[in-house]
Amino acid sequence: MSGEEFVPLSLTPLLIGVFAAIACALPGNFLVLRKQALIGDAISHVVLPGIVVAFLITGTVATWPMMFGAAGAAIVAVALIEAIRRLGRIEPGAAMGVAFTSMFAAGVLLLEQSDTSTVHLDVEHALYGNLESLIWLDAMGWESLWDPVALAGLPPELIRMALTLVAVTAFVWLFWRPLKISTFDEGFARTMGMRTNLLGLALVVVAAIAAVAAFDAVGSIIVIAMFICPPAAARLMTNRLEMQIVWSVVFAIAAAVLGYFVAGFGPLWLGFGNAVSAAGMIATMSGMILALTAIFGPCRKRLGAPAV
Amino acid sequence: MLWDALLLQLGYNATLVTIGACFLGIAAGVTGTFLFLRKRALVSDAISHATLPGVALAFIVMVSFGGDGRNLIGLLLGSAVSAWIGLLCVSWLTRYTRLAEDAAIGAVLSVFFGFGIVLLTVIQSMSSGRAAGLEGFLLGSTAGMLWSDAMVILVGGAATLALVLMFRRPMGMVAFDPEFAAANGLNVARIDLMIMGLAMAVTVVGLKIVGLILIVAMLIIPPVTARFWTERTDRVSLIAGAVGGLSGYLGASLSAAAPNVPTGPIIVLVSFAFFALALFFAPNRGVLAAVLRHLKFQRRVHMRQGLLALAQGQPIYEKLTLRLLTRAGLARADGVVTETGRARAAKALWDEKRWEIVRADQAFEGAAALYDGLRELETILTADQLTEIDARIAPPTGVPS
Numbered sequence: 001m002s003g004e005e006f007v008p009l010s011l012t013p014l015l016i017g018v019f020a021a022i023a024c025a026l027p028g029n030f031l032v033l034r035k036q037a038l039i040g041d042a043i044s045h046v047v048l049p050g051i052v053v054a055f056l057i058t059g060t061v062a063t064w065p066m067m068f069g070a071a072g073a074a075i076v077a078v079a080l081i082e083a084i085r086r087l088g089r090i091e092p093g094a095a096m097g098v099a100f101t102s103m104f105a106a107g108v109l110l111l112e113q114s115d116t117s118t119v120h121l122d123v124e125h126a127l128y129g130n131l132e133s134l135i136w137l138d139a140m141g142w143e144s145l146w147d148p149v150a151l152a153g154l155p156p157e158l159i160r161m162a163l164t165l166v167a168v169t170a171f172v173w174l175f176w177r178p179l180k181i182s183t184f185d186e187g188f189a190r191t192m193g194m195r196t197n198l199l200g201l202a203l204v205v206v207a208a209i210a211a212v213a214a215f216d217a218v219g220s221i222i223v224i225a226m227f228i229c230p231p232a233a234a235r236l237m238t239n240r241l242e243m244q245i246v247w248s249v250v251f252a253i254a255a256a257v258l259g260y261f262v263a264g265f266g267p268l269w270l271g272f273g274n275a276v277s278a279a280g281m282i283a284t285m286s287g288m289i290l291a292l293t294a295i296f297g298p299c300r301k302r303l304g305a306p307a308v
Numbered sequence: 309m310l311w312d313a314l315l316l317q318l319g320y321n322a323t324l325v326t327i328g329a330c331f332l333g334i335a336a337g338v339t340g341t342f343l344f345l346r347k348r349a350l351v352s353d354a355i356s357h358a359t360l361p362g363v364a365l366a367f368i369v370m371v372s373f374g375g376d377g378r379n380l381i382g383l384l385l386g387s388a389v390s391a392w393i394g395l396l397c398v399s400w401l402t403r404y405t406r407l408a409e410d411a412a413i414g415a416v417l418s419v420f421f422g423f424g425i426v427l428l429t430v431i432q433s434m435s436s437g438r439a440a441g442l443e444g445f446l447l448g449s450t451a452g453m454l455w456s457d458a459m460v461i462l463v464g465g466a467a468t469l470a471l472v473l474m475f476r477r478p479m480g481m482v483a484f485d486p487e488f489a490a491a492n493g494l495n496v497a498r499i500d501l502m503i504m505g506l507a508m509a510v511t512v513v514g515l516k517i518v519g520l521i522l523i524v525a526m527l528i529i530p531p532v533t534a535r536f537w538t539e540r541t542d543r544v545s546l547i548a549g550a551v552g553g554l555s556g557y558l559g560a561s562l563s564a565a566a567p568n569v570p571t572g573p574i575i576v577l578v579s580f581a582f583f584a585l586a587l588f589f590a591p592n593r594g595v596l597a598a599v600l601r602h603l604k605f606q607r608r609v610h611m612r613q614g615l616l617a618l619a620q621g622q623p624i625y626e627k628l629t630l631r632l633l634t635r636a637g638l639a640r641a642d643g644v645v646t647e648t649g650r651a652r653a654a655k656a657l658w659d660e661k662r663w664e665i666v667r668a669d670q671a672f673e674g675a676a677a678l679y680d681g682l683r684e685l686e687t688i689l690t691a692d693q694l695t696e697i698d699a700r701i702a703p704p705t706g707v708p709s
Contacts, residue, residue: 037411038350041418045521087595088587093410094349094532098583101525105576108447108522112568127446128425221425225418232411263426267433274433276426283422290415294405302406 008139012158013131014260017222017282019161020214021252023168024226027207029241029248032231033183038093039078039204040227042100043211044220046077049107050212056114063156067212074208077103078201129219131260131278134158157217164213171206172245175199180241219279226252229286236290236297255286314561322564324458325517329556329575331465332514336523337530337552338472339506341545344531345483350413351398351504352527356511356520357417358394359387360424363445363515364431371434380457380516383445384464387520388512394420395504448519448572457516464513472506472545479503480541517560518572525576526552533583536590555579607632608682614638616660618645619653659685662697 024040031037047070054069055061077099084095138144138153145151172179182189182196189196211223234247259282264275294300311317343349366386370379394416401412428442472479481489482499490496507527514523534547559575588595606628614629615638624630624643633639638649645653662685666672675688685694 032408032411035408035410037408037414038353041353041414084587087598088532088536088593090532090535091347091349093347094344094528097349097353097524097528098532098580101522101528101576102580102583105522105525105573105580108570109573109577112570112573221418221422224414225422228411228414228418232407232415235407235411236405267430274429276433277429280422280425280429283418284426287415287419287422290419294401294407297405300405 007141007144008136010260010264011139012136012155013134013278014257016134016155016158016161016217017131017256017260017278018253019158019165020218020222021226021230021256021282021286022249023161023165023210024207024214024223025230025248025252026168026172026245027203027210028227029231029234029245030179030183030203031207031227032235033241034200034203036204037228037232038096040207040211041224042077042081042096043074043204043208044215044223045100045104046073046107047212047215047220049073049103049110052107052110052114056110063160063216067216070212070215071208073103074212075205078204078208127219127221128277129215129217129222129279131218131282132264132275134217160213161217164210168206168210171202175202179203183241218282221283222279225283225286226255229283229290230255233286233290233293233297236293236300239299251286251289255289256282259283259285312565314558319564322560324455325571326557326560326564328458328461328465329517329560329571330553331462331469331556332510332517333526333530333552333554333556333575333579334549335465335468335472335552336510336514336526337534337548337550338469338476338545339503339510340527340552341531341534341541341548342472342476342479342483342503343507343527344535345480345541345544346500346503348409348504349528349531350410350524351395352507352511353524354394354398354413354417354420355391355504355508356523357424358397358420359391359511359515359520360421360445361427362386362388362390363442364424364427365390367431367442368427368434380454380460384460384512384515387445387515388508390420391508391511392505395501395508399501399504444519445515446519446521447570448515448517448522449570461513461516464509468506468509468513469549471509475499475502476542476545480545484541518575522572522576525579526556529576529579529583530555533579533586536586536593551579551582555582611636612656612682615649615653615656618649619657658701661701662694665697665700 028037028040031039050070050073051066052069053073054065057069058065080099080103081092081095084090084098085092088095090098134155134157136144136150136154136158138150140147140150178189178194178199181192182194182199186196189199207227211220211227214223214226230248230251231244233251234244237247238244260278262285263278263281266281267274267276340349340352343352363383363386366383367378369386370376370382375382397416398409398412401407401415402409407415431442478489478494478499479502481492482494482496482503486496489499510527511520511523514526518526530548530552531544533551534544537547538544555575555578559578560571562578563569563571563574586594589597591597610626610629611632614624614626614633617624617629618633618639624633624639630639630641630643633649634641637646638652639645663679666685666689667676667679669676672689672693675685678688689697
C-alpha cells in the first residue's frame, strides 16, 4: 500500500481509532479496579438522549452543543444512579440498570418523535459510529504531513480526539498518586485527607468526557469495549498498576490497529467484496486479546485462590 | 383512540402485540426478581447484548441454506445459543480469572455486541435488501408482526412463567442465602445457571417486541419497583410480575394509539413511571415515608428535650419545641408551663432517673441496650421491675434548716 492511498484513506481513521482507544482505556484501568466498569456502559447509553436533547434545543447537528448535551446527560445519569441508590437503598448494579435503560428509552422515543429525517442522526449511527468515513481528502501522500494547506483539511474529529487524549493523560498523570491510593485503599486515602468522593466523581467525569469525544467519532461500541477490555486484559498480565497502564495502552493500540485493518482488508483477503464495520471489529479484537490473556496471562488467577 | 387500544379494539395486529407484551412483562418481572435479589441484575445486560451475533449468524445460516432468513424461530434459536455462550463466558471469567463480575459483564457485552455489528455489516454486503428487519432486533419492531410470531412470543412467555413458578422456592432460597441453600442439598451453581437461563429465555422472547438494548429494563425495573412495596420474596415476584405485565400492556397500547411511538421505549418508560411512583410514595421504603419518619422523630426529640427543660425550670427559646409544647397544651405561648405540662415534665424527669438506674445496673443489660433517649420505659419493663427501680430512687429526706 503506497503513501498516496494510505495517508488520505487510512491514516486519519486509524489515528482516531487509536486515540479513542487509549483515551478510554486510561480511565478504564481505574474503573475496572474500582469495580465500576459498567459506568462506561451506562455513560455510553445515556449519550444518546443527551445529543437528541441538544439537537432539539439548538436545531442543528453541530458538534459542540452535542458534546455538551452528551456530557450533561452523563452527569445527570451519574446523579440519577446515586439518587436511586441512596434514596431507595437499591444495590448499585440495579440502580444503574434502572437509570441508563430509562434514559436510553427516553432518547429513542424523543428521536422518533422529533423530525430528524433531514439530519444525520439515528440510533444505528450512535451505536456503530462511522470510523471509515473520517478520511483526509486533502492529503496526497506522506509529504502532506508537512503541508499546512493540507493539514487544514484534517477531519475535526482527529483534533478533538487528540485533545481529549491529552486531557485524559494529563488528568491521570497529575492525579496519579491520589488516584492510585484511593483506588486501592479508600479508607487510608481519606485518613490522609484526600477528598475521595470528589476524586471518584472527577474520574467518572473524565471517563464521560473521553466517552463523549470517542462516541462522536467512533460510536458507543468501541467506547464500552475500550473502557473494559484492555484494562481487564492488562490486569491479567501484571500485579503492578504502572505496568497495567502500559499494557492496557499497548492492548488498546493493538486492538484498534488490528481491528481497523482486519475490518478493512480481511473480507477482501477472504474474497468478499465489502469491508465490515471497523468499530465492531475493533471491539471484537479487544475481546480476542482479553480471551488470550484470560487463558495464558501470567497473573490471571486470583492470589490465594485454590487451584481448580 | 387510547381507550380502543386499551380495550384491544385497535385491530388484529395491535391486539397481538399488546397481549404479547403483557405476557412478556409478567414473565420478565417474575424472572428478574430472582436476578435482582441475587444482586446480579446487570448480568441480563450481558445476556441481551450477546444475542446479537446469534441472530446474525442464524440469519446467515438460514440464507445460505436457501431459506427465508427471517424465520423468527430460527433467529430466536440462534440468539439463545449465542446468549448462552455469552453467559458461560461471564461465569468462566468471574470464576477462573481474577476479574470481577462487572468487568466480565462489560467485556462480554461489548465484545459480543461488536462482533454482532460486524456480522450485520457482512449481511448487508452479502444480500442487500433481504437483511431488512434485522436492525429491528436492536430496538424492537412490532410493525410487521405475524400471527406466528405473536404465538411464539405468547407460548415462550407462558412457558418461561410456568418454569419460574415451578422453581420459585429453590431460586428464592439461593437468592437470599446461598450457603443455607447449599447446606440444604441444593446445587447452587446449577440453580444460579437456571436463573440466568430463564432470564435468557425472557430476553430471547422479548427481542422482537422490545429489542435487545431495552429488554434489560424489563428484567430490572419491575423487581426494583416491587421491592419498595414489600419485604417478602413471594410478594416481590408477584408485584414485579404485575408491574411488568401492566407496563407491557399499557406501553403496547400507547404505542398502538399514538403515531411514531416505538413499542420498546414506551414500555420501558411506563415501567420507569411505576418505579418513580414507588420511589416516592411507597410505604416504609419510599422517599415520602422516610421524610415523614424523619419529621416524626424530630418532633419526638424536641418534645422530650422541651419537657426536660420545663422540669428543670429552664426557659425554652427554640421555636419548634415551644410550638410543639403549646400545641399539646403543655405550655403557653410565652413559655410558661401549664398544669398538665408540669405533670408531664415531672414524669419525664422521673423517667430519666429510672433510665439512669437501668443503665447502671448489670441486671437490666438487655433493657439498657434499647436506650435511645426517647423510648418509654413502660414499653420495655414490667410493672414489677419498674416498682423495683422506683424503690431505689431515693425520696427526698429531711430538708436542712
